[in-house]
Structure formats: C-alpha cells, structure tokens
Amino acid sequence: MIKRTIFSFILIASVQISKAQTFIQAYQDRANQISQTNINTYLQEFEALGVKRTGTTQNTNAFNWLKTKYTALGYTTADFFEHSWTASGYSSKNLIVTKTGTLYPNKFVIVCGHFDSINGPGTNDNGSGTSIILELARILKDIPTEYSIKFIHFSGEEQGLLGSSRYVSQVVNGTNPKMDIKVVVNLDQVGGLASKANTKLYHDKDQSNPSSNNAAAATAVQELANCTLLYSPLAVDFDPAESTDYVPFQQNGEIITGYWEYEGGYNNPYVHTANDLLINMDPVYVLNVGKSAVGSIQHFAVASTTTLAAEDSSISKKLESVKFYPNPAKNILNLKIDNSVKNFTFEMIDMNGNHILTSKDNSHQINISQLKPGVYLGTMTIENNKITKKIIIE
Numbered sequence: 538m539i540k541r542t543i544f545s546f547i548l549i550a551s552v553q554i555s556k557a558q559t560f561i562q563a564y565q566d567r568a569n570q571i572s573q574t575n576i577n578t579y580l581q582e583f584e585a586l587g588v589k590r591t592g593t594t595q596n597t598n599a600f601n602w603l604k605t606k607y608t609a610l611g612y613t614t615a616d617f618f619e620h621s622w623t624a625s626g627y628s629s630k631n632l633i634v635t636k637t638g639t640l641y642p643n644k645f646v647i648v649c650g651h652f653d654s655i656n657g658p659g660t661n662d663n664g665s666g667t668s669i670i671l672e673l674a675r676i677l678k679d680i681p682t683e684y685s686i687k688f689i690h691f692s693g694e695e696q697g698l699l700g701s702s703r704y705v706s707q708v709v710n711g712t713n714p715k716m717d718i719k720v721v722v723n724l725d726q727v728g729g730l731a732s733k734a735n736t737k738l739y740h741d742k743d744q745s746n747p748s749s750n751n752a753a754a755a756t757a758v759q760e761l762a763n764c765t766l767l768y769s770p771l772a773v774d775f776d777p778a779e780s781t782d783y784v785p786f787q788q789n790g791e792i793i794t795g796y797w798e799y800e801g802g803y804n805n806p807y808v809h810t811a812n813d814l815l816i817n818m819d820p821v822y823v824l825n826v827g828k829s830a831v832g833s834i835q836h837f838a839v840a841s842t843t844t845l846a847a848e849d850s851s852i853s854k855k856l857e858s859v860k861f862y863p864n865p866a867k868n869i870l871n872l873k874i875d876n877s878v879k880n881f882t883f884e885m886i887d888m889n890g891n892h893i894l895t896s897k898d899n900s901h902q903i904n905i906s907q908l909k910p911g912v913y914l915g916t917m918t919i920e921n922n923k924i925t926k927k928i929i930i931e
C-alpha cells in the first residue's frame with residue numbers, strides 16, 4: 538500500500554477504551570500465543586520467494602506457499618477456495634480459507650491482506666500482514682467462534698486492487714442474496730522501521746462515499762482500537778481508509794477497517810523498492826500488531842471466552858513480567874524473571890535470524906561483551922512458552 542494523498546485529518550490526542558468493551562482473559566491468552574519464531578520464519582520464507590509481481594511465476598509460487606502453510610496448520614482443501622481472476626491483462630488467484638462459525642455460519646468476518654508485491658519482495662508490504670493472518674489461522678483454528686471467519690490473501694493489489702475488486706464483484710455479489718459480511722479487517726504494511734521504536738498503529742477509518750456504512754464503520758474502527766489497547770502494547774491513531782484491499786468492499790457498502798504501520802506509514806522509504814526487506818523492518822512490531830489482530834478478530838467473530846487452563850494463564854503472567862535490561866545494553870544483560878521460575882532458557886538471534894547465543898544455566902546475567910553493536914531479538918522460554926523482545930547492544 539502507498540498512500541499518495543496528503544490529507545487533513547483531526548488527530549485524536551488520546552484514544553480511550555470505551556466502557557462497553559471489556560478485557561477478556563481468554564482473548565489475551567490467545568493473543569499471547571503469537572510466536573516470534575513463526576513470524577520471523579514466515580517473513581524469511583516470504584522474502585525468499587522473491588518479487589511476487591502479479592502474473593509471474595513468483596506470484597504463483599507465493600500462492601502455493603500459502604496453501605502449503607494452511608495445510609500444515611491442519612486446514613483441508615474443503616476449507617480452501619481458489620478464486621482465479623483475469624483483469625487489466627493480468628491473471629492470478631486469491632486464496633480464501635473459511636472457518637465456520639457456531640451460531641452464524643453464513644455471516645462472515647473477513648480478515649485479509651495482499652500477498653503480491655511489486656519491484657521488491659515486499660517483506661513489509663505485505664509479508665507482514667500475510668504472516669499475521671497465518672498466525673491468526675493457526676491460533677483460532679480450533680477455537681469456537683459465533684461468526685464464520687474468512688482468511689483471505691489477495692493478489693493484484695499493487696496493480697490497482699484487482700484481486701479484491703474481482704472478489705467483491707464475482708464472489709461477494711455473485712450469489713443472490715449476496716454474501717453477508719459482518720466486517721472486513723485488512724492488514725497491509727504493518728512491518729514498521731528497524732530504526733524506530735514502533736510503538737503505535739494506525740487504524741483506518743471509512744470517510745468515503747457511500748456514506749451509508751460510515752457510522753457502522755466508525756463503531757468498528759473504535760472497537761478495533763479498543764482491541765489494540767486491550768490486547769497489545771501498542772498505542773493507536775486513526776487515518777482515513779484508502780488505497781488498499783478494503784476499498785472495493787467499502788464501495789459495495791460493507792463495514793470495513795484496517796491496520797497500517799504508524800512509523801513508516803506515509804514516509805516509508807523501502808516500500809515498493811528492492812529494499813522492502815526484513816532487515817529494514819521490525820519483526821517485534823509485527824508480533825505486537827498480531828496480538829491486536831488476534832484480539833480483534835476474536836472480538837468481531839465472538840470467540841469462546843472459556844479461559845485456558847489456570848496453569849497456562851499463570852505461565853502467561855510470568856512471561857509478561859519478563860524484562861531484559863538495561864536496554865540498550867553493554868557488556869552485561871540482566872534477565873528479570875518471576876522468582877517462582879527456576880528453569881528457563883534464554884536465546885538471542887540477530888535480525889537476519891542467525892543464532893547468536895543460548896543460555897541454559899538459569900543465570901540472570903548474560904555476558905554480551907563479545908557481541909557486535911546492533912539490534913537483536915532475545916527469547917525467554919519457560920515451560921515451552923516463549924516471549925521475545927528486542928534488545929539493542931551498544
């Protein structure tokens with residue numbers, strides 16, 4: 538996604554959680570199941586697939602890679618719909634994977650993002666959204682939701698929303714009555730910048746014609762912001778909904794909203810170039826955006842609120858209290874862990890995914906004097922549960 542327009546928009550100084558929406562521990566526990574290892578692996582594999590320009594072999598390879606991933610997660614061909622389309626001289630396919638709801642099987646929450654790229658591998662635009670959707674599909678696979686969920690990977694976005702517009706005209710409107718959609722949540726370019734702290738997200742607010750859906754979309758974007766504040770460490774701002782795959786849905790009268798990076802955002806120098814690479818983005822930010830997405834899709838699809846086993850919940854609290862300090866660090870890195878944790882493993886990788894060190898002796902101090910200055914990812918594992926944080930070494 539690239540937004541070309543300079544806009545004037547009233548920025549809301551502080552976004553507050555409306556009282557109607559309450560914190561649900563089960564939603565947080567599932568949000569915490571997002572795995573940094575999985576996100577990094579998806580981003581690396583996506584990048585290795587090359588320039589996924591619509592109509593090329595690389596684009597087809599990326600489509601097949603997605604199908605392989607869903608199959609590995611336990612989805613079957615019965616859950617898949619391959620939507621082939623031709624438009625403006627391009628031919629490609631969208632991948633749609635459907636999870637059926639318990640109460641409203643014929644009403645859909647759509648979570649979508651494009652997998653095609655242009656000029657470069659598009660690891661941020663939009664390997665980031667693609668990786669989060671895969672993690673969502675993994676975490677929610679066996680969780681009952683009242684509404685059905687469609688995980689959709691569009692192609693042809695970079696040539697002018699070709700895949701999503703054909704999906705709306707041929708599939709959404711291809712039946713009588715048309716497909717019943719509760720909300721469309723799009724994830725596009727949520728990778729952040731390696732050089733920034735990346736503590737904030739944009740949520741996209743529908744301000745366009747037709748205006749009949751704008752009030753409902755305003756409610757949806759507020760609920761989305763609430764989920765970010767409730768289930769992720771990120772702060773929130775709003776931007777106008779434009780220039781990505783929810784636009785054809787919006788024009789069809791559907792309720793739409795979306796995710797977009799705040800840092801980078803309007804001024805990302807890498808997007809749509811050969812340098813849209815993992816090394817220039819922030820995979821921890823992708824994880825944090827993913828926490829919001831696991832929260833928000835559970836909210837919109839009304840996921841079961843039955844809490845996980847108490848033991849899992851207590852592990853998740855122990856993981857949340859883990860701190861690596863000081864940060865930035867030099868010579869010695871300290872690990873702060875709940876006193877009740879006697880056994881843990883600490884590992885560090887660099888931003889290229891190379892393994893740097895492993896500590897299994899339960900030491901709370903790590904000697905980092907041999908490491909080159911730079912950005913690393915530290916992962917603490919407690920009873921097979923993991924938390925990853927960014928560590929800067931000076």
Ligand SMILES: [Zn+2]
Nearest residue numbers: 538662663725
């Ligand atoms: Zn994009």
